[in-house]
Amino acid sequence: MSTEAKSEVLARIRGALQDSPDAPQVRRAYRRTSGRPAAEIREMFEDRLVDYKATVHHENAATLPERIAELLGPSARYVIPEGLDRSWLPEDTIGRRVLVESRMEDAGTVLSVRDLNEVDAVVTSSTVSCAETGTIFLSGRPEEGRRAISLVPDHHICIVPAASIVELVPEALARVEPTAPITMISGPSATSDIELERVEGVHGPRRLDVILLT
Amino acid sequence: MSRTALGMPTIRPVHGHGNLHADVDFPTAAKEEMANIQMRANIRHATHTIRGKRARVVEELPDWQELRTAGSALKEQVMANLPELLEQFEKNFTARGGTVHWARDAAEANRIITELIEATGTTDVIKVKSMATAEIDLERHLAEHGITATETDLAELIVQLGHDRSSHILVPAIHKNRHEIRDIFLSEMPETDDSLTSEPRDLAEAARAHLREKFLSTSVAVSGANFGVTETGTLTVVESEGNGRMCLTLPDTLITVMGIEKLVPTFQDLEVYLQLLPRSSTGERMNPYTSMWTGVTPGDGPQDVHVVLLDNGRSAVLADPAGRSALHCIRCSACLNVCPVYEQAGGHAYGSTYPGPIGAILSPQMTGITAAENSSLPYASSLCGACYDVCPVKINIPEILVHLRDEDVRTRHGERPPTEQRPTEEASPGLAGRLFRRLPRVPSEMDVMMKGASTVMSSGRRMALAEKALPLGRALAGRDRAISWLPGMAGGWTDERDIPAPPRESFRNWWADHAAETEDRVRQDGGSRHVPAPDRADHTDEEDSP
Numbered sequence: 001m002s003t004e005a006k007s008e009v010l011a012r013i014r015g016a017l018q019d020s021p022d023a024p025q026v027r028r029a030y031r032r033t034s035g036r037p038a039a040e041i042r043e044m045f046e047d048r049l050v051d052y053k054a055t056v057h058h059e060n061a062a063t064l065p066e067r068i069a070e071l072l073g074p075s076a077r078y079v080i081p082e083g084l085d086r087s088w089l090p091e092d093t094i095g096r097r098v099l100v101e102s103r104m105e106d107a108g109t110v111l112s113v114r115d116l117n118e119v120d121a122v123v124t125s126s127t128v129s130c131a132e133t134g135t136i137f138l139s140g141r142p143e144e145g146r147r148a149i150s151l152v153p154d155h156h157i158c159i160v161p162a163a164s165i166v167e168l169v170p171e172a173l174a175r176v177e178p179t180a181p182i183t184m185i186s187g188p189s190a191t192s193d194i195e196l197e198r199v200e201g202v203h204g205p206r207r208l209d210v211i212l213l214t
Numbered sequence: 215m216s217r218t219a220l221g222m223p224t225i226r227p228v229h230g231h232g233n234l235h236a237d238v239d240f241p242t243a244a245k246e247e248m249a250n251i252q253m254r255a256n257i258r259h260a261t262h263t264i265r266g267k268r269a270r271v272v273e274e275l276p277d278w279q280e281l282r283t284a285g286s287a288l289k290e291q292v293m294a295n296l297p298e299l300l301e302q303f304e305k306n307f308t309a310r311g312g313t314v315h316w317a318r319d320a321a322e323a324n325r326i327i328t329e330l331i332e333a334t335g336t337t338d339v340i341k342v343k344s345m346a347t348a349e350i351d352l353e354r355h356l357a358e359h360g361i362t363a364t365e366t367d368l369a370e371l372i373v374q375l376g377h378d379r380s381s382h383i384l385v386p387a388i389h390k391n392r393h394e395i396r397d398i399f400l401s402e403m404p405e406t407d408d409s410l411t412s413e414p415r416d417l418a419e420a421a422r423a424h425l426r427e428k429f430l431s432t433s434v435a436v437s438g439a440n441f442g443v444t445e446t447g448t449l450t451v452v453e454s455e456g457n458g459r460m461c462l463t464l465p466d467t468l469i470t471v472m473g474i475e476k477l478v479p480t481f482q483d484l485e486v487y488l489q490l491l492p493r494s495s496t497g498e499r500m501n502p503y504t505s506m507w508t509g510v511t512p513g514d515g516p517q518d519v520h521v522v523l524l525d526n527g528r529s530a531v532l533a534d535p536a537g538r539s540a541l542h543c544i545r546c547s548a549c550l551n552v553c554p555v556y557e558q559a560g561g562h563a564y565g566s567t568y569p570g571p572i573g574a575i576l577s578p579q580m581t582g583i584t585a586a587e588n589s590s591l592p593y594a595s596s597l598c599g600a601c602y603d604v605c606p607v608k609i610n611i612p613e614i615l616v617h618l619r620d621e622d623v624r625t626r627h628g629e630r631p632p633t634e635q636r637p638t639e640e641a642s643p644g645l646a647g648r649l650f651r652r653l654p655r656v657p658s659e660m661d662v663m664m665k666g667a668s669t670v671m672s673s674g675r676r677m678a679l680a681e682k683a684l685p686l687g688r689a690l691a692g693r694d695r696a697i698s699w700l701p702g703m704a705g706g707w708t709d710e711r712d713i714p715a716p717p718r719e720s721f722r723n724w725w726a727d728h729a730a731e732t733e734d735r736v737r738q739d740g741g742s743r744h745v746p747a748p749d750r751a752d753h754t755d756e757e758d759s760p
Contacts, residue, residue, distance in 0.1 A: 006316040009474065009525045010297050015225030016533035023294040026287045030277040030486070048499060110513075113430050113464055133489075133500035146514035147463045147505075151456065170485040178446045178481040179310065181511045184488075184504035189456035192496065193369035193385055194392055194414040195256070196263050202368060202418050203425065204456025204503060 034167035041131045041167045042212065045160075048134025052187025053200045054208040064159075064213060065090040068123060071157055071209050072096055078121040078157075079111065079149050083142020088159065089123070101149055116152035122205075123157045124150050129165045130172035134187065136160060136210065137172060139180040147181050156205040158185070162214045227534075227582075230527020232320035232350045234577050235586035236565030240594045244559035253389040257381070257560050260388045261551040267497025268548060268604070274499075275489070284486045286608040289542035292477050293532060299444045299477050300523065306447030310509025312519040319526045320350035326522055327352060327436065327469055328359050334467050334518075336361075336434050342451060342461045343367035344438025345383065345545055346471040346524055349567045352436070363436065364428055366457035368421050375402035381561030381569065383547040384495055389560060392417065425457065435461035435516070439472040440544065441487060442521070445480045448508040449521065452491060452501045462505045468516035473524050475532075475541040487544060490606035494546035527580030536617045540575045542607040549601035549611060555594050564591060571601035575614045583621050592618035627661045681720035691715030 034041065046056045059067045068090055072078055075095035082102045092098055099119065101111055111119075125143035129136045136158055138144045150156055166172050176182055189204030200206065236243065248254065272278050292299060304314040317323035331339055339356070341347065341363050353363045353374075365374040372387040373380050376398040380386030387395070396412040403424050410420055437458070441450040449470055451458050462468060478484065492501045510519050532538045550556045550570030561569035565587070566577035574595060578588040592615045595601075601611040670676045691697045696712035 002316065002322075005318050005322060008318055009316050009523070009529065010300065012225055012228055012525065012529035013297050013300075013474070013532060016227065016529050016538075017294065017296070019535055021290070021294045021535065021538075023290040024287045026284055026291060027280075028284055028486075030280040030284060030489075032485075051499075052502070117426075117430060130500075133492075135500045140511065140514055147459070148515075151459050151463055169489050170482070173482065173485045173488070178443065178448055178506075179508040181508075181514050182504075182506040183459065184500070184506075186498075186500040186502050188502070189454065190502050191368045191414075191418055191455045193367070193372070193387060194395055194417055196260050196385065196388075197414045199414050199418045202422055202455035202457070203366070203429070203460055 030170075031168055032170045034171060036167055038162075038165075042162060042165055044167065045129060045131035045134060045165050046212070048131065049187065049210055052134055052190075052208075054134075054187050054210050057209065057211045058214065059211050060214050061087070064088050064211065067211060068157060069096070071155075072121055076120040077118070078123060079116065079119050079153065080123050081143060081145025081149060083145075084123065084125060085143065101145055111149070113148060113152060116148060119153050121155035121157060122149050122153040123159070125159045125161070126164065128172045128175040129160050130169055131165055131167045133169060135169075135172065136185045137176050138183045138185065139176045140182075141180075147183055150183065150185075151204060154205055155207040155209070156185075156188075157209045157211065159211045159213050162212055165212075227530035228318070228525075228527070229530050229582040229585065230319060230349075230525075230580040232526065233348055233567040234527070234581050234588075236577070236588055236591055237586055238565065239587040239590035240559075240563060240565075241590065243563040243565065244555075244594070247560045247563045248558060250389075250560070252391065253381075253560055254558065256389050256391055258557055260382070260385060261557050264384075264497050264551045268494060268551070269497075271493045271497055271499055275493070281486055281489055282606055282608050285490050285544075285606055286539075286542060288478060288483050288486060289475075289607055290539075291479060292475070293538060293541060295479075296474065296477070296532070299479065300474060303442055303444045303447060303477055304523075306445065307442075307449075307509055307521060308447075310447050311517075312447065312509035312521060315520060315522045317522050317524045317526070320524075323350050323471060323522050323524050323526070324352055324355040327471070328356060328361065330467070330469055330520055331356070331361055331434055332359070334434050336432075338428075338432055339363050339434045339436055340428055340432045340461050340465070341365050341370075342435065342437040342453065342458045343370045343386075344436075344471060345567060346438045346473055347436060348380065350471070350524070350526065352471070364425070364432075366425055366428070366461060367453070368418060368455060368457075371421055371425070372398060375399070379562060380567075382550060383545055383569070384550075389562075425460075429457075429460040429464055433465050434467040434469070435465040437461055437468065437470045439470050439476055439521070440491065441484060442472055442477045443479075443481050443484065444477050446508055448481065448506050450484065450504065450506045452488075452504045454496070454502045456503055459503055459505055462507065463515050465516055467518040467520075468507075469520045469522065471522045471524055473526075474528050475543075491544055491546055494544075494548040494604065494606040527582075530582065531576070531579040534579065537575065537579050537614050539609050540572070540579055540614060542609050543572050543576065544607060546606055548604040548606065552600040552604050554596060554598060554600075559594070564594065566591075571595060571611045571615075572609070575609075575611055575618060578618055578622075583618060583625055589622040589625070592616075592622060627664075678720075678722060681722060684716045684718070684720060687716040688718070 049056050057067055077097050079099045079101050082100055124145055127137045127139045188200045188206055188208040189202045190198055190200045191202045192198045307314055315326045317326055337360055356363050365371045369385055369387040372395050381389045392412040395417055399406050399420055406420055437451055439449045440452050492498050510517055531541050549572050553571050556570045564573045566573050568576045574591040578591050581588050583589045595615050597612045599612050670680050695715045698712045
C-alpha cells in the first residue's frame, strides 16, 4: 500500500483549500419528528407499500401463524433466523418445513448460498420502518439474520411490529445501529431499465409480503 | 482553474484521466447524434417520464427546500474539511476490519484493484453499476489483465453485451428500445432462444436467469459507493434490482471504488441525502434497496473488504473556488432530465462518463479545460437554469458554465496557449520549455475583433460614428430583411442562424430626437426632471477615458 499516494492526495487537497473556505452552518430545518397520530402513520406506510406492489397483511399474535402458513402454501421449505420468535410460526407439516439458520457454525446450521437458492421462502422480523417512504430496515439482529437469507430466496415474508413504524426518514435512521449491516427495503426488487417500464422482481425476492403485527 | 494567490507555495492542480474526455467537440458530436431519430425519441420519452415522476414526489415533501439547503451546506462542510474527514474515515473503516487504499489517478486505482483481484486467484468478478469505475475504465483495464468483469445492473448488462456506451447516469441503456435489447440478448446470451419476447418482464427474467449462477459462484465483487460516513466508516450503495445486494453480500471479497468527495460527516447526515437522492433520481419516494456496511461483520457478508479512495482530478476541481461546488454532486441525474440540450443531443455527445449539465462542468474541471475537446462542453447549454432548479444539492450549474466559458476564452485568447501548441513537460523539459509553455499565442481574429469592439464601444463618439455604418448592414440584408452570411469568423454565427437587418436608425440617434418628449410629458404631469440628451454623431464628445 502506498503511503506516498495518500500523502500526495492529501497535499493536493490542502493545496486546493488554500483559500480556507468558510462553510455555512448546517441548518436542519427539515422535519425531524412526526406530529401525526400512530393510526395515520400506519395507514401511510401501508399506502406506500401497496404502491410498490408489496402485499400487506394485518395480524395479531394469535392469527399470525395461520397467515404465514397460508402465504407459504402447503409445500414449502423456508428459512428463519435463529432469533425469530417461534410462536409466530405455523407447525411443520410433511410438506412445509422450517430451517433455522445460524450465522455461527458452532451454534447450528450455516446454509450455503446454494442451499439458500433452493429454499422457497424466508421469514424475518425487522428493526424499524419508515411510513413516508414505505421503507423497512433490517440490521442483522438475531430475529432478522444475516443479509444473505433475506436476499437469495425468492419470497420474503417480513414481519413489521406496529410499534416499530415511524413516519419520517430521520426518525427511522435514528433507530438503527450505524455499524450493523443494514438493508433498507422499499418494495420488491424492481427495474425500470427497459424503456422506463417498471418490472417488479429482478434479482432480489420477487415477492414481498409484509405483515403488520399488532 | 482560476485561483487566488495567497502567498503560499502553490501545489499545481493535478488533473484526472480516463473516460472523462470529449474526443470530438460537442457541436460536431451533437450533430451526429441528433441524426439518430430512434435514440432521440427514446431519450425524449425517458427524460419527460422521469421529470414528471420527480416533480410529483418532490411536491409531496413540504420541506424539500430545507432538505436541499442542508444537503448543500453539508457538502460545503465536507469540502472545507476534506483532508481531516478522509483521514477519520480511513481510521474508522480500518478499525472495523476493512482496508483503505489511496489512488491519485485512474491508472493507480486500476492497478490497485487488479492486484487485489489477482491476489485472490480468480479471473472473474461481478460488478455493481458505478460511475467511478466507468470513469477509470476499469473493465477494459481488467480485460487486459485477463480478468472478466460482469456488469450486473440490467442497463449496464445491456450496454456491456451490446458493446455499447452508457448514455445516461441513471438509465445507461435509455437509448435502446425493447426490440433492440431483445436482439442483443439473443445474440449474446447463449441460453436464450427465439421464444424470448421483447416484453420488459421477459427480458428482465432472462437477465435474472443469466446472472443467477454468477452471483452464486463469483468470489470477488467490485462496487462504487453513494456515500461514505466519516464518523463510522460506513459505505452505502443505493439500487433497485437487488444485483447490488447480491454483489455486496455473497462474495468473499468486496472492493469499493469511491471518489474522495463522497464523504458525509455523520451517519445522521444520511437522513438528508436518502430523501434527496431517490426523489431526484428515479422519482421514487425511496429506491427498492439501500445497503450499508461498515468494514467486516463476522458471519455476514464479505470478510475481505477494501475501499479505494480516488482523486483523479477531484482535487483540481476543489482548487477552483468558483467551480468546486461541482463536487457536491450526488449523481442523481435530475439535471440531465430537465436539460433541453441533453434532450436533443443525448448522452454520447458529451464524450465523458458524466453527461448532461453536470458533466459539462465536471468533465472539463476534472481534466483541465484544455484537455481534448472538453472546452466545448461548457457551451453545451442554453443557460436556461432548469438544472439549478432541480439540483438536490443546489449546484449553480449555469454560473459555473459561464465561469468555465470565461476560462476557456481567456485560455484561448492569449493568457495561456492551448494544449496542442503547448509542449508537454516530457516533450521539452527545462527552462526553455517552461518559458515556451508560458508564451501567449498570436492574437486570433476573435481577439482582434473583441479588441476593436472594445475600442469602439468604450467611447460614445466612436460608437456614434460606427452607427453611421448601419445602412451598410441594411444593404447586406436581402429582401427578407435578414443577413444570412457574414465574412470570416463572424460567419460562425450565421452558419446556424440569420441576423435581422439593422434598423434604419440607431437607438442612440432616435433617443437624441425623442428625449425631449419625455421631459414634456413629465412637465405636463406636474413633475420636474431633467433628462439629458445624448450626443449625436456630429456633436463633439469629451475625450474618452482609457
